[in-house]
Amino acid sequence: MKLIKDTDKLKDACEKLAAHPFVTVDTEFLRDTTFWAKLCLIQMADPDGNEFLVDPLAEGIDLAPFFTLMDDERVVKVFHAARQDIEIFYNMNGSLPHPVFDTQVAAAVCGFGESVSYNQLVKKVKGVEIDKSHRFTDWSRRPLTDKQMRYAAADVIHLIEPYQQLAGMLEENERTQWIAEEMKILTSEDTYRMEPEDAWKRLKMRARKPRELEAMKQLAAWREREAQSRNVPRGRIIKDDVIYEVCVQQPDTPEALAHIRALPRGFERSKNGEAILDIVRSVKAMDDKALPKMPKAERRAQAHPAVVDLLKVLLKQVSEDKGVASRMIATSDDIDAIASDDNADVAALSGWRREIYGDAALRVKRGEIALAVDGSKLQIIERIRD
Template identity: 55%
Template structure:
């Protein structure tokens, strides 16, 4: 276990000599807004290390420098949460990046395959996952925890090399580049507080209610970040909806709401919340936000979407690619409604060639779906 800055620097210097480094983290976030980093695991073909970020006086700068090294590919599995931690603590994102879960979807291993399942299919090894939900803050970590943590990066080396080789053989390297670009973008991990309302369901029908909902969601986001507490511990989602509909501006009105804890209306937090509500209620009518409404699809779009889903399933199976990598359900609906004018990823680049063009042909009646020998086939008309 690496517990000093110098030992970390030495390890990172060695790891930086490799073409790739596999990386994973263990963290706790049940009681905080930001994930609490408890362990870092890294491995190259020649070195395997565990880093204790909770060790006294350790400086993680060598780790962040390695993550920023353009000559070393950083390999994660299901990277998003790990990258969120790196972004929060180091104000940077690892690059170049390779996510084996995304690559596995392109290589025919199904939709969002788990790490242990992928390891089993690629290497035949069976991982002991019984330590997954242990308290990673506790020290010292026992041998079982350390073995579990190290396995998350040692087997990942073989998985990465297998997937990388398959992508190169099949000429599909660029198929995963777009997904990597999303993971490498800071905006993926830093939603502005004023956009916090997008995490919520639109349970409002009036523009004024919507303005209050936006204001309360923004207030909650800032409070959660400042206090490093989960959003739900600041204010539950149902309370946000109730405030948006009831418009409380005084403590007494707030106390009458079902989702507000008894006595909370007298707190300093409640006072700042009520100020946010008052400000939203003072919004001029002309400046009230419009509630996003899905466009009314043209006649026949729903039926077209059902056919396109079947077509997508056929193409995904033929090419051994997970469906969600090719097109999302929103992509399908927009293609069904707008055809060639649909501004979606499924109508761009390799996705258009693989699925977009056949989708347009199906909608124009140039190809058809036919059931033969217990299978659906795409045939020219």
């Protein structure tokens, strides 16, 4: 088995793959010590089982033919748990593969369970146990061994049959449109675009005052830009708890900054320390009128616990009847929201989820349908009104 290491051979391979209705795709990457994932290997296979391994680290290779294939509307790109792979392609090329089919999402819709792993899916469909001995391999090291390359190729070869079976099940059960809705989200730029100015939204801590909130926004944005430009994890710049402590204490001198325990000794005299102090000083100097308004806490009418429990029972029954993982249909937060608001802005009240569950949940609340026990089976029945 050989790696494709030059652009001409990559172009030939992608032209061959483009002649097929679908290709299976996977990647191997590292991101433990970087902000941006380092793409180390690309694996592809055609429906006939021919595999192609591409070395994106090879000197002089241009991945343009690969990205052309990813953009080819005539070819379905099949992934399992595609989000990280697609994020890498988007950050490298500024475009998103299309059309895409994610077998993990499809498996949840077809009754294989929630977030089924690649290994579990292949075992259920093909009865094959995938070798995971190289799961934690450093894929950036060269040369790759034959065993490593066989392991990598297996991830796309064994994906062919599950894709074909899942696609057939979706067609047979008239659920193709369900997956189309999910893939639209998966291939939306909004799913992957994160501006530094929005980085504060990732933080789990909450500011208590407008000046703290402004400091949090500026510190998170600064850290995001630094991490991106230096290509290091965010925590290598400063950790989340440091941002929180700075926002609360707002130190504006090196001596005050040195009192933050989570910072290493001498940090207050570093370049990063100076940047943090500059941000704090600028925030302190802002006029109160220029500070952001505190977000209003979402106030939702408290639903009766019995209503929530009833909707959970309904979800369990719908999940079993339709053979769809329950969390794929509605989350606990969705149920809480629906229980208190018929117009809640949740996924369970839109698209295919509303079709199989959301509308029924609203009808249960209105007393238009009821849940009844028939022997050992729960039934959803229409209520006859006088």
